[in-house]
Amino acid sequence: MALEFRSVTKRFPTNSGEELTAVKDVNFRVEEGEFVSAVGPSGCGKSTILSMTAGLYQPTEGQVLVSDEPVTGPNTHVGFMLQKDLLLPWRNIISNIEFGLESRGVGKEARRERAMKELKHCHLEGFDQQYPYQLSGGMRQRAALARTLAIDPEIILLDEPFSALDAQTKLLLQNSFAKTIAEAGKTTLLITHDLAEAVLMSDRILVLSERPGTVIADIKVDLPHRDEPIKRRTLPEVADYAAQLFKLLKLEEKAA
Known part of the structure; x- marks a missing residue:
């Protein structure tokens, strides 16, 4: 079951009476059985995208579609995993x-x-x-x-499910999750701050700008072993993809 965002903007009211734009003109599609990660700065609207996919929020503008049908509220097609179990x-x-x-x-x-x-x-x-x-x-x-x-669920949403784990447990669990989700053939959208994790687990990576978040790059990860991140980790190209993400997010400038 595919997932699609068409020109989606989401604004929230604030205590001052003004509106805060979390994401603006977001467009992407996740095909059936595909594993896509979204990375971006803190506060760029990544979790808002998951919540709209789950039907917890409605877009201010545009449409969120599951299997080409607009999402109008919480639905049984989606399973949502948060940072805490x-x-x-x-x-x-x-x-x-x-x-x-x-x-x-x-x-x-x-x-x-x-x-x-x-x-x-x-x-x-x-x-x-x-x-x-x-x-x-x-x-x-x-x-x-x-x-x-x-x-x-036909679609699995993962909101940084490995972020609180130690490095060894994190890697083993990434491997276990990737294999399980691939075997089940689930369409998956992962939100993460970990650039290496995005490369290790994904078919594609969406890069979001600072708030209001919009998709500034859609990168195809053309590497084998998507269902085995531990094996993919050994490939030299992984570092190249991570460096590309690092540059797109302008992390070199922030570190300087």
């Missing part, structure tokens, strides 16, 4: 994974079968009866991914 501490892992299915009225037997499948898919076998406090940060994020996949 947001697992419910009073529920064990399997019942956390079942939560979205339960809220949609799926029967007990059917949702347990689906949850166990995703538990295995995310390499959490044997941890179904554990509680969130008993798991590491990486395992909790895998449980959050299993919960997202359990509702079988």
Whole structure:
């Protein structure tokens, strides 16, 4: 299922009575099964783009489309993962994974079968009866991914899901996520500040300007191993792509 932004502008009211323009004239398309990352300065509207995709905000101007249909509110086509896993501490892992299915009225037997499948898919076998406090940060994020996949969304939105993890756990989890999402054939949009992460995980990278954010570059990552970032990491071209992003975001000037 494809995702498209057509000339999207989003403005928010402020306490002063004026309007703040978060993003302006944003145009891009994510094809079915494609993994696209968006990078840009803090405050450029990356999270606003995710929220509009999920139907949490409506554009002030333009259209957001999922499968060529305008997004008019929260919809069942989209699964949203945030920086925090947001697992419910009073529920064990399997019942956390079942939560979205339960809220949609799926029967007990059917949702347990689906949850166990995703538990295995995310390499959490044997941890179904554990509680969130008993798991590491990486395992909790895998449980959050299993919960997202359990509702079988066509589009997955990732809002910096690895940012709070240590470097080793981050790399292992990037690899696990990439493989799982590729196997499931999901259309994915990742928001990240980590330029290397964008190169390692993506088919394409959208570069956003400072606020009001607009797409200033759309870079095709023509490298193998999109489903295995650890393997892609060994390719010398990765540094070239990262340097290109560094230059587009004018990080050399800011560091000088």
